[in-house]
Amino acid sequence: MNRQRLDIAIVGGGMVGMAQAALLAVRHPQLQVALLEASTEVPRVPADSYDARVVALTQASRELLEEMGAWDAIGDSRACPYTEMRVWDAEGTGSVRFNSRDVQMPNLGHIVENNVVVAALRARLEALPNVELVNGFRLESWWRDCGLWHLQPRSDRINVIEGLEENGEVLRTRLLIGADGARSKVRDLLRIRCQDTDYHQTALVCVARCEKTHRHTARQRFLKTGPLAFLPLAGLGDENHCAVVWSADEALARELVMLDDQAFCLNLEKAFESSLGKVESVSERFSFPLRARHAESYYGPGAVLVGDAAHSIHPLAGQGVNLGLQDVRVLSDEIGRALKRGLEPADISVMARYQRRRRGDNATTLKAMSTFKSLFGAGDLHWRWLRNTGLSMVDASPLLKKRIILRAMAV
Ligand SMILES: Cc1cc2nc3c(=O)[nH]c(=O)nc-3n(C[C@H](O)[C@H](O)[C@H](O)COP(=O)(O)OP(=O)(O)OC[C@H]3O[C@@H](n4cnc5c(N)ncnc54)[C@H](O)[C@@H]3O)c2cc1C
Structure with a gap:
């Protein structure tokens, strides 16, 4: 793969970044995709114990x-x-x-x-010819020139990344996707502000x-x-x-x-x-x-955020990865739509449409989680009565239950 002119580089190889790389590679075999992950750990699934997460x-x-x-x-x-x-x-x-x-x-x-x-996604990525998984690459700095992002890892990591020294220590890409988690470096480098609430x-x-x-x-x-x-x-x-x-x-x-x-x-x-x-x-x-975090914008020039890099929420409804995977689906849809029209994957319309389709949904879920957290944390009689009555009412209404389940399953 030509690391000097990638179509798409994804920073962050957690569940969301890996899924983004796999979906883009499967849907668009013509795209050259690199997944850059800071860690060098290979995921293991021990046969005799469970992962606590x-x-x-x-x-x-x-x-x-x-x-x-x-x-x-x-x-x-x-x-x-x-x-x-x-x-x-x-x-x-x-x-x-x-x-x-x-x-x-x-x-x-x-x-x-x-x-x-993570192990299943990694196995899938290793089998896809148009994705390169680059482990040990911790993005530290970047600059943009002639429509290409130049990505540089932390300098003490350069020696351990195979092939990077010969290639002049930088990767170059047309579109950058930040999937680097709640404390996203990509978000910082884009100077995107974040609403941040400590629970x-x-x-x-x-x-x-x-x-x-x-x-x-x-x-x-x-x-x-x-x-x-x-x-x-x-x-x-x-x-x-x-x-x-x-x-x-x-x-x-x-x-x-x-x-x-x-x-x-x-x-x-x-x-x-x-x-x-x-x-x-x-x-x-x-x-x-x-903490709850929500990026005020999901994109900058030639770069876009997905998963926890864009939003992180309370785990009480177990929706973090599910929301991230919906980001992945919508961004892939929009890139596919642009390619069909002869546009670049990094075209501004891709990112604007992606943000329009995802940010409102994610904001609603974030708000709902914060409301739940406050409602159940309130100890006075009035609130206790309200939430107990609410739970019993939902339980007694098959129609309401059905709507809630179908809504939750679609995330
Ligand atoms: C206790 C708990 C329970 C949860 N339960 C659920 C649940 O039941 N269901 C659910 O859907 N969600 C749940 N979540 C949320 C879920 O874990 C997160 O939403 C999800 O892990 C986010 O995935 P991500 O890939 O966006 O980010 P991360 O998993 O944070 O991955 C980010 C990756 O980027 C890499 N990285 C970071 N910086 C750089 C850099 N500069 N250069 C290169 N790589 C970098 C990191 O090494 C990491 O691999 C839970 C969260 C918690 C805390």
Whole structure:
């Protein structure tokens, strides 16, 4: 591949960047695409343990992964379909159950470990002749000349990137896609401002082995200090393992991090009302401070943002990757439309149309997550009554439930 005149370079090889590279390469074999990733780690999927970080993939995300040829490797290994979702309020009697039968579907989505998705996407990219995966490339600086972005990695990385020294240490591309996560360098270099809200919560994630089987149900209990989710896992021969995502106010999160495993299991079981019986053991715990971010613009000259680089949201509805994959779909559609009209992939109309189709949707989801977080964090009687009545009303209305499920599945 000619690294001096790429059609498209994608910075950031997380789930969204990889999916963007795969979809563009599959749809447009004539394009030369490079995926530049800072890390040199090769994703591994150990046969005897689960990754603590998971995603709840919607039907729309699954369809996209199918189109790019990555779903078979995910679905055949460790994707856990969930047929029911239970949500309830710790401070009252309000609860709601969503079932795939409500919408005549086999399931509501799949819980998949992050490393399984990443490994499947990487295998797919390695099989595509028009994509080059460049590991160890941490974008540090750039400049634009004659319609081409010149991309330079951090100088101490240059020696480890195969072939880069001989090529004069820079890559050149017509279109740059920033998929480099919530603290995006591409966004900074484009000087795009970001609305940034600190949720003052930390998400603790781990895998728990429970006494009772999960019965393919995703469960979430809203505590005043934040939501606690148990998401069903599959693949290691039982139905007793769940991925735990406990979003807790900072003070509580600090206490939970300090506990030994036994004390943490007891706290977890209590906070979850022993809904799955005893919490028998937990894996290593990881913590993620939670912030909402939304880029004020999704593009600059010849460059565009997707995934967490454009928006990052509270994990309470598990929509981050799903929104990112919809960005990927829409941007690929717009690039395809431009190519058909004889325009450049970096034509301004591609980016303007992409932003028009995605920014409003993402803003609505961000707003909804912030509202949920505030609503369930409010302790006074009025708000408690309101949310418990709201949950019970939704539960009693098949039509409303159907609309909510179909909306969530389409993201
Ligand atoms: C606790 C928790 C639970 C979640 N649960 C869900 C869920 O159930 N469902 C869901 O859809 N979402 C969920 N999310 C959100 C989801 O994890 C993110 O939305 C998703 O990982 C974003 O993917 P991304 O590829 O855009 O960014 P990232 O995963 O952050 O990837 C960015 C990549 O860019 C690379 N990079 C960064 N800077 C540079 C640079 N300068 N040069 C080159 N490479 C660079 C990084 O190494 C990284 O590989 C959750 C998030 C959290 C914190």
